[in-house]
Amino acid sequence: xxxxxxxxxxxxxxxxxxxxxxxxxxxxxxxxxxxxxxxxxxxxxxxxxxxxxxxxxxxxxxxxxxxxxxxxxxxxxxxxxxxxxxxxxxxxxxxxxxxxxxxxxxxxxxxxxxxxxxxxxxxxxxxxxxxxxxxxxxxxxxxxxxxxxxxxxxxxxxxxxxxxxxxxxxxxxxxxxxxxxxxxxxxxxxxxxxxxxxxxxxxxxxxxxxxxxxxxxxxxxxxxxxxxxxxxxxxxxxxxxxxxxxxxxxxx
Amino acid sequence: xxxxxxxxxxxxxxxxxxxxxxxxxxxxxxxxxxxxxxxxxxxxxxxxxxxxxxxxxxxxxxxxxxxxxxxxxxxxxxxxxxxxxxxxxxxxxxxxxxxxxxxxxxxxxxxxxxxxxxxxxxxxxxxxxxxxxxxxxxxxxxxxxxxxxxxxxxxxxxxxxxxxxxxxxxxxxxxxxxxxxxxxxxxxxxxxxxxxxxxxxxxxxxxxxxxxxxxxxxxxxxxxxxxxxxxxxxxxxxxxxxxxxxxxxxxx
Numbered sequence: 001x002x003x004x005x006x007x008x009x010x011x012x013x014x015x016x017x018x019x020x021x022x023x024x025x026x027x028x029x030x031x032x033x034x035x036x037x038x039x040x041x042x043x044x045x046x047x048x049x050x051x052x053x054x055x056x057x058x059x060x061x062x063x064x065x066x067x068x069x070x071x072x073x074x075x076x077x078x079x080x081x082x083x084x085x086x087x088x089x090x091x092x093x094x095x096x097x098x099x100x101x102x103x104x105x106x107x108x109x110x111x112x113x114x115x116x117x118x119x120x121x122x123x124x125x126x127x128x129x130x131x132x133x134x135x136x137x138x139x140x141x142x143x144x145x146x147x148x149x150x151x152x153x154x155x156x157x158x159x160x161x162x163x164x165x166x167x168x169x170x171x172x173x174x175x176x177x178x179x180x181x182x183x184x185x186x187x188x189x190x191x192x193x194x195x196x197x198x199x200x201x202x203x204x205x206x207x208x209x210x211x212x213x214x215x216x217x218x219x220x221x222x223x224x225x226x227x228x229x230x231x232x233x234x235x236x237x238x239x240x241x242x243x244x245x246x247x248x249x250x251x252x
Numbered sequence: 253x254x255x256x257x258x259x260x261x262x263x264x265x266x267x268x269x270x271x272x273x274x275x276x277x278x279x280x281x282x283x284x285x286x287x288x289x290x291x292x293x294x295x296x297x298x299x300x301x302x303x304x305x306x307x308x309x310x311x312x313x314x315x316x317x318x319x320x321x322x323x324x325x326x327x328x329x330x331x332x333x334x335x336x337x338x339x340x341x342x343x344x345x346x347x348x349x350x351x352x353x354x355x356x357x358x359x360x361x362x363x364x365x366x367x368x369x370x371x372x373x374x375x376x377x378x379x380x381x382x383x384x385x386x387x388x389x390x391x392x393x394x395x396x397x398x399x400x401x402x403x404x405x406x407x408x409x410x411x412x413x414x415x416x417x418x419x420x421x422x423x424x425x426x427x428x429x430x431x432x433x434x435x436x437x438x439x440x441x442x443x444x445x446x447x448x449x450x451x452x453x454x455x456x457x458x459x460x461x462x463x464x465x466x467x468x469x470x471x472x473x474x475x476x477x478x479x480x481x482x483x484x485x486x487x488x489x490x491x492x493x494x495x496x497x498x499x500x501x502x503x504x
Contacts, residue, residue, distance in 0.1 A: 150263045154431035179406035179455045190438040203431045
C-alpha cells in the first residue's frame with residue numbers, strides 16, 4: 001500500500017483525486033468541527049467554497065433545518081449562525097440540522113478532493129475510527145492536509161504522521177511512503193508527545209489563541225473524543241454508514 | 253530575526269520576495285551543481301526557465317565562452333553541453349565560462365525569488381559559508397526550498413533545517429520560526445545523521461539512482477566540499493564578492 005501525503009491542497013490538481021481513497025485533515029479546526037457536529041447529531045455538513053455560495057445554497061434550503069457555519073480569518077461570518085469553533089456545535093444547536101460550512105482551508109480541501117472514490121475527514125478527535133476504516137479499506141491512500149492558505153501547517157502534518165505511524169505499526173503489508181509521508185511520521189514522533197502543546201506552539205494555534213479561541217485548542221487536541229467517521233459522498237459530509245459498528249480500541 | 257521556510261516555490265507569489273533576504277535550496281542537484289561550477293572557476297550561471305529561452309540566450313552570447321546546462325526529468329537536454337550532474341562541472345570544462353542553466357526546480361526557484369534584496373544558493377556542499385554570510389547579514393531570512401514539481405522534498409527541508417539549527421545554536425538573538433521552520437529543524441534532527449543515507453532514501457534520490465546518477469548523491473551529500481557563496485545579482489549567479497575572505501570553521 002502506498003500512502004501519499006500532500007501538505008497543502010494547492011500542490012495538486014483536482015483530477016488527481018479521481019478514484020483515490022482520500023483522508024482530508026484540518027485539525028484547526030474544520031475536521032474537528034465536522035466530527036463534533038456529526039457526533040452531536042447534525043444530519044450533514046455541506047462544504048462550500050465561498051460565503052456567497054453558502055448564502056445562495058441556504059436560501060434554497062429549508063430555513064428550519066439548515067444552519068450557516070464557517071469562518072474567515074478564524075472569525076464568524078456576518079449573518080451566519082455558527083462560526084468554526086467545535087465548541088459551538090453542541091447537540092442543542094445542531095441535532096437534525098444540515099450545516100452549510102465554508103472555512104478558509106478545510107472546506108476548500110474537501111472540495112478539491114471531491115472526485116475521490118472515498119473521502120473521510122480526520123482530526124485527532126476521531127483518529128482511531130479513521131484508522132480502522134482505512135485499515136479495512138482497500139487500495140492506496142492519499143492524505144490531504146488542508147494547511148493554511150497554501151502553506152504547511154504543523155498540526156495537519158503531525159496528525160497525518162500519527163495516522164501513518166499507527167497504520168505502519170499494525171500492518172503486515174509493506175507500506176510505501178514518499179518524502180512527505182516520511183516527514184509526517186518524523187514530525188509526529190518529534191512533536192506528537194503532547195498534541196495540545198504542539199497545537200499551542202503552532203502558527204495557527206497561536207493565532208486562534210490571540211483571537212479568543214484558546215479553548216478550541218483543547219477540543220481539537222482531544223484524541224478520540226468524537227469517534228465518528230465523517231464521509232464525503234454526493235456533495236455532503238455525513239456519518240459513514242455502519243461506521244458505528246466499527247470496532248475500535250482506543251488507546252488510553 | 254524571523255526565519256520563514258517555504259517547502260516549494262509554488263506556494264508563494266514572486267512579489268513576496270521583494271526586499272527580502274533569501275536562501276534558495278535545491279540539494280538534488282541545482283544548488284550543488286551551481287556551487288561546484290563556481291568553485292571550479294565558472295564565471296557565472298544564468299538561470300532560465302525554459303529550454304527555449306536557454307537556446308535563445310545562448311544564441312546571442314559568445315559561443316566560445318558560453319555553455320548550455322540543465323535537465324528535464326533529471327536527464328541531459330538534447331543539444332546541451334552539460335546536464336545537471338555536479339560531477340560534469342569540472343574545472344577543465346567550466347573555467348571562465350558563462351553557463352546558461354535550466355533545471356526543473358532549482359532554476360525556477362531562483363527565478364521566482366529574483367526580486368529579493370539578496371539571494372544566495374545553498375546546498376550541503378556550501379552550508380558553512382552560507383551560514384557565515386547569513387550570520388553576518390541583517391534582517392529576516394526566507395529559505396526557499398525548490399522541492400520537486402511543486403511538492404515537498406525531504407533533502408531541501410533537511411538542508412534548510414540544518415542551516416536554521418546552526419543559526420539558532422550560535423545566535424544570541426531570539427530566532428522566530430513558523431511551522432515550516434520548526435518542521436525543518438525537526439526533520440534535520442531526525443534525518444540528518446547521515447546526509448548520504450537520507451539522500452538515498454529520498455524520492456528524488458531514488459529516481460536519480462535509477463537513471464544512473466548514484467554518484468551524484470555522494471557529491472550532493474559532501475558537506476562543505478564546495479565552500480563558495482553563489483549569489484544571484486542582476487540576473488546571474490556569481491561568487492559573492494569578498495566571500496573568499498569569509499572565515500569559516502568547517503566542522504570535522
